[in-house]
Amino acid sequence: MVTFLRYLIILTLFGGVLFWFLTRPQHADADLFAGVSGDAGRGETIFWAGGCASCHAAPKAKDEARLVLAGGYRMISPFGTFIAPNISPSEQGLAGWTVQDLGNALLYGTSPDGTHYYPAFPYGSYQHMTPQDIADLKAFLDTLPPSDMADKPHELGFPFTIRRGIGLWKHLNMSSGWVLKEAGIPALERGRYLVEAVGHCGECHTPRDWTGGLDRSQWMQGAPNPSGKGRIPGISPAKMDWSATDIVYYLETGLTPDYDSAGGQMVSVIANMGHLSKDDRSAIAAYLKALPENR
Numbered sequence: 001m002v003t004f005l006r007y008l009i010i011l012t013l014f015g016g017v018l019f020w021f022l023t024r025p026q027h028a029d030a031d032l033f034a035g036v037s038g039d040a041g042r043g044e045t046i047f048w049a050g051g052c053a054s055c056h057a058a059p060k061a062k063d064e065a066r067l068v069l070a071g072g073y074r075m076i077s078p079f080g081t082f083i084a085p086n087i088s089p090s091e092q093g094l095a096g097w098t099v100q101d102l103g104n105a106l107l108y109g110t111s112p113d114g115t116h117y118y119p120a121f122p123y124g125s126y127q128h129m130t131p132q133d134i135a136d137l138k139a140f141l142d143t144l145p146p147s148d149m150a151d152k153p154h155e156l157g158f159p160f161t162i163r164r165g166i167g168l169w170k171h172l173n174m175s176s177g178w179v180l181k182e183a184g185i186p187a188l189e190r191g192r193y194l195v196e197a198v199g200h201c202g203e204c205h206t207p208r209d210w211t212g213g214l215d216r217s218q219w220m221q222g223a224p225n226p227s228g229k230g231r232i233p234g235i236s237p238a239k240m241d242w243s244a245t246d247i248v249y250y251l252e253t254g255l256t257p258d259y260d261s262a263g264g265q266m267v268s269v270i271a272n273m274g275h276l277s278k279d280d281r282s283a284i285a286a287y288l289k290a291l292p293e294n295r
């Protein structure tokens with residue numbers, strides 16, 4: 001009995017140390033942003049490509065109001081409801097944040113005080129962003145109007161309230177590689193960067209496994225809507241027979257080849273895509289058309 005207890009204590013200690021080790025928050029290297037200076041004009045493109053306003057603008061904000069990043073948007077998921085925080089340049093938002101802080105958040109999902117963010121903030125995609133783009137984005141965010149809206153707590157049940165456990169999620173789900181391995185030409189490389197990293201299209205259009213991570217073997221094949229209502233369509237060549245021109249037109253206007261207009265969460269994605277250059281929308285279409293036919 002005594003031996004058994006001793007064994008149990010050792011096992012618990014070992015398990016605790018392993019959990020502590022596996023769930024440590026990661027940070028960007030201290031010199032990642034050395035010599036990189038941000039340009040707000042270029043940052044605006046990254047802001048729209050990254051869809052920050054879709055989650056961080058007040059719900060139902062339109063046009064200019066989408067630049068006030070007051071938070072409050074509710075994201076319903078099987079784990080509970082996440083409420084996007086204020087990220088405007090104010091005391092309630094990102095006042096005092098450095099580029100390094102923003103880098104830690106976007107690349108590692110780690111907060112300035114060293115805790116894990118929930119992956120409802122799509123850093124699993126943003127982790128591929130370049131330091132230059134993050135510095136540019138920071139410069140742009142600094143120019144936006146402040147809001148003093150206070151953050152609301154997420155509405156989650158146990159055990160999802162324990163942030164430390166997100167470290168395990170990151171171990172299972174943060175994949176450093178690209179899904180489309182061969183990009184070849186520059187337009188495709190740009191498309192891959194816009195879709196897989198900044199635009200985080202896979203976060204909605206790819207199904208998730210039991211951990212809530214993206215099932216990359218079914219990339220862009222469509223998925224149940226996390227809100228529980230309806231399905232998000234597949235956009236890989238196997239699931240969508242639109243031409244590249246159709247896709248570019250849709251991303252600009254929200255109109256499908258059958259003259260339907262886009263609905264659901266795609267409405268705000270299209271409001272963002274309209275701010276990109278035609279070349280960038282074409283690069284996104286080229287990427288989608290280049291995904292393997294067999295999936």
Ligand code: HEC
Nearest residue numbers: 050051052055082083084085087105116117118120121122
């Ligand atoms: C799909 C919705 C979504 C999108 C898109 C999104 N975020 Fe967020 N973001 C969230 C959620 C939810 C949180 C809260 C995470 C948490 O509490 O762990 C968050 C947290 C943050 C934080 C931490 C704020 C704090 O107070 O600690 C920053 C910074 C941030 N987001 C910046 C951005 C930027 C910049 C973009 C665009 C490149 C962006 N987010 C796009 C949902 C989103």
Ligand code: HEC
Nearest residue numbers: 199200201204232233235240261262263264265266269284
């Ligand atoms: C927040 C979730 C979300 C994100 C992020 C998202 N989409 Fe969508 N997308 C949707 C939904 C929902 C629809 C269905 C719209 C409808 O019902 O009209 C859709 C529809 C589409 C369609 C039309 C498919 C069809 O058969 O009607 C295309 C093309 C598309 N998305 C491309 C993209 C691209 C490219 C990105 C990344 C830049 C992206 N989406 C990011 C949710 C999302």
